[in-house]
Amino acid sequence: MDPHAMTRRTVLGAGLAAMATASGLGRGQAKQPIRIGSTLALTGPLSATAQIHRIVGEIYIEQVNRRGGWLGRPLEWVLRDDQSKPDLARTLYEQLVTADKVDLLMGPYATGAILSAMGVAQRYNKVLVHHTFGIPSLAKYEMAFPAWSLGSEPATTVPNTLFDALANGPKPPKTVAVVTSKFPSVQFMSAGAREVLKKRGLTEVLFLDWEFGNREFGPIANRVKDANPDFVWVGAIGLDGNLLLDAMKKIEYVPPQHFYLYPAPGPLVSLPEARNALSVTIFEEQPPFTGAPGAAEFIRIYHERASAAKLPDISVEVQAAASYTAWQILDAGVQATKSLDDKAIGTWLRANRVETLQGKLHFDGPGNYGDDLMKIKQVQNGKWVVVWPKEFTYGGAALQAG
């Protein structure tokens, strides 16, 4: 045997073997999915809205996987049902982190559950991106990042935006009635609205609050009608707005101008008596929002999925947009740091801006909040139309007053 030939063959053989092993190993590692854990209120009173977040999450995961995943690995969503109970949410997040050992976390639906998740995330130093947190002052964990751009002082900034819109409308109001639910994430906003309207020199002619879950809106509607305000701020969440409008219809009262804080997506817009109702939004299916990168594609797929799931309203608006944004934020963090290291992701997010459906977001304010990006939309001809600020309107849309 020629010793050099043997050496060459050995080296070649070893090299081939090494390459084969390396690619084999690489392939094996590339196949191992990145697991993202979260809960949603798939059953219970909050399930109506949570189902939207489920659909959005599934869409995003699919889109990412079609692109080849993150860091060359596919994504897998480990989703659990917290039955609309914060104590269950907390336990499930602990399960996700300590037992299922997921790589990353995504936030659950609604303030209560998010607070529970935040506690768990804090204990294990995990990044938590969340999409539906309503009380920025309670967001005290430095690695929690909001996708819903309320800004850190929404109780002041949102009413100011609203009253700016009204002041620039055809009939600026002088008297205001504030009626609100006592739900935590709504109540403080309404309190802020009362402060703001006073500062702006408007007169509050009525203030009423009701228990969350109240079904009886007749007397409330009556008192609003009696007070005869130019403008009604309704601190509504879920069904409240609909029920109040129903009640007002029954006594043949139409407020000259009215605003609903967090109505259930869908039902409000279809009510004939909701004509000219105002609300807040961070995204609507219209330019200029649809110009954001990925927006058009997302809207298309969402329509398909939402119809398949038999949702009565298949349009993309606040909830769906906030959800998609949350995934985009996490995505950006992972891609930028090229890792799944929570600390690195958190540090990067705090120092940088992320391009999302809502525009470029930054997280360097109190509670990691950036700017208040809420805009005012209005029901016009059975559709939501953005009416303020002017630069976000389309086709000359403007605030209408009855």
Next chain:
Amino acid sequence: MSGFALPSATLLAQSILSGIFTGALYGLLGLGLSLSWGLLRQINLAHFAFAFLAAYLCYQLAVLGVDPLLSLALIVPAFFALGAALHAAMARFSITPLNSLLLTFGLTGIVEAVIQAIWTADFRKLESAYGAHRFKIAGLFLPVPELITLLVAVVLSFGTWAVLHYTDFGKTLRASAEDAPIARAFGINQGRNAWLLAGTCSALAAVAGVCLALSFTLAPSQIYAWIGVVFAAVMLGGPGRALAPLAAGVVIGVSEAVTMAVTAPSWAPLVSFTLLIAILLLRPGRVA
């Protein structure tokens, strides 16, 4: 928070009306529950689930173009059969009232899951021709769906009362409820009475459900929102009575509405339930 606001007469009157209408629905929902509790000795939590199932069916039929009141003709017999069949299936087991609570809770979970599977968790509102109309009398508004509910509640309550007190069937029911072994010894066919009654209670739930669909927005989780106050109405008047749920329901509804008219609405439950407590302490025997 505004303190006491002296309401105008119209506001007060309209609020009282509003309370009466809500109370009528409490009473209508409570009627079937009261009968099955008092006469069948079953605390039927699933009553609410059935009401909502009927409400959703009515909604679905309306989407397909069937008038809600006409849909009663389909829904009521179907639920009568459902209730009777369920009762017949359970009759072979001896079920104490407390056990029936557990059992019907399980049933409620099943029905809720079915509703959510078919109609999703979203809010559904039945838009009917009735919803668009109302009467106006002396400056007060009487919306048609609520009037229908009130009418139905009154007619059914008094009808039930008449059946219980003036017909043989009703008397045998009351006798069996008071002392079952003796009643059986007197030849009362309790088995047949029982499933007839169970079917009737189920049918009453269905009627309540249709009225619900006419006036309220529906969601599966809303099933539980009514349990507390309707139980209160039933217990206040005493189970097994026909007129008591309606009377108690109206008392609760009106007290809540009046509170909302004069002070912060968030205090309403305090007033209505404190009133309840006071009534119970002063006259624990009977109220209505």
Next chain:
Amino acid sequence: MSEGRTTSGPVADHAVAADAISAARRLPHAPIAIVGAAAVLAFLPALGLPAFYDSLLYLILSWIVLATSWNIFSGYAGYFSFGHGAFFGTGLYTSATLMARFDWPFLWTLPAAAACACLLGVALGAVVFRVKGIRGEVFALLTLAVTFVLGTIVGNTPLDGGSGVSLASVPIPRIGPTPPATFYLLALAAATLALLLSWRIAVSRLGAGLFAIHDDEDAAEVMGVPTFRYKLAALAISCALAGLAGGIHALFLNYVTVGEVFTIAVPLTVVLMSVLGGTRHWAGPAVGAVIITLLLYSFTAADLAVAGKAAVGVILIAAILFMPDGILPRAQRVFPRGKRPPLARAAVASEAPRTPAPAATVARGDVLLRARGVAKSFRGVRALAGVDIDVRRGEILGLLGPNGSGKSTFINLVSGRLVPTAGSIVFEGRELTRCAAYRIARAGVARTYQIPRPFRHFSVLDNVALAAMFGGGGAAEPAAARRDAMTWLAFTGLQDKAHAQPDELNLHQRKFLELARVLAARPRLVMLDEVLCGLTASEMDDAVALVRRIRDQGATVIFVEHVLHAVMAVTDRVVVLDYGVLLAAGPAAEVMRRPEVITAYLGQPYLPGHPPDTELAERPGA
């Protein structure tokens, strides 16, 4: 009827051996098992399992505390409360407020939480238990209403005000290696406490009284159970435990809102857990809590969520259909263990039945009970119109009269079940008139019921043991009371039926059970309400003989009866009532001849010269 003498010899030897074994087994199993299990479970956090097990187990333990605490009052005494959410919420908000507003350390808020909830419960009970007729669904509604009232108050005042209370900045004490472990250990301690209390109450006098209240509160009170105090005590303990659970939960949640707590969900869940597990057993609710919590948790995978709800429903339905008394009683039937019998059997065999010694010879002839001007009206019906009756010590006094003449009313008044509208009743020098019925029983008054009212869920032995525990007799503890009870059962010939349920007895045996109960209370005054009604002739002879022996024990007997030959045979004197008025009093033979008495019974004029019939007919339609 045999006097119950057993033979000596092999049976007795065997019994002595059994006695020794039972003495060794006298150490109660349950608390050892509870504390042992708790000690073992306390090491769980040290095992290094994923921390989420601590949280899941915390949830289970928390529900165990809630369900067990609910059962202590509602399950044992039968007063179904829908207000557990109120007590849980009170504890929760007490803790939360003290932590958030006053910066109390977490652990110090726990006793405060328990105390506040306990106070609320006691205040509620003190009012509600005094009102007659608040039972059953009325009580349930009342407690539910309290929940909503409290929730509204908390939600509308600075306690919460609607914004919720955030506890994010409150430090969690380092009891366990991690925060979840800390909560787990706290809940473990609370659950251990709850189970120990639940067991201890179940086997104690308090528990016996509560179970008696569950079956028949009126009869229990008349037998000597201090129902008001016992209910209040059970409610206080129940609320304190619920408050404790609430206090711990406040920090677990980190952010508390009214809507989570003051609803019907918490009370409904604890009711379900207790019913599923079995409400009469101290561990039943715990079993139910474990099962239901695990069930609800096992369907949290996303794809199972909606179907899971349905599945849970199916499982619950199946469970209750096939295990109507709850899971634990069913399991006990499948795995029977000797429960109380060793004690009782040993008692009956080892002690040759002593015919109970007659009480110290009493001076016959003193007035034991003096009723003066006693009247009772019920909304316009005058049952008693002012009667004067003296009962002399050691006599058997017949109380006669047609139906509706007020005899049962008189007994109800003396025993304290009813309060007289007018007049006074003095027993051994003590004024009984407005005394609580249980005090009257303690003073030495006992009665039987015309239609026997045994406590349905108690065995025959325990029925009598109850009387021994609470009557004037003085055998305070359950074990001693059961020994006594066996003796009395032997006395009345029911020893073979000691472990049967009252439903299995025929009428004659039930009447004798009533008599055994009366004897066990060692009363000085016994009131027998138509004890012969429904018996055959030979059974009547036995009963009459027993009545005599009761008197020979040292008791005075008031004997309400219609059967004349018995009256003639056994009474010393008789008193005749008619329409609530005293008609005649004196020796039986003489009184029965009086014209007004005969008229009262026969309802027709008496023709002089004709002897009265020995068997007097009842006056029809009186």
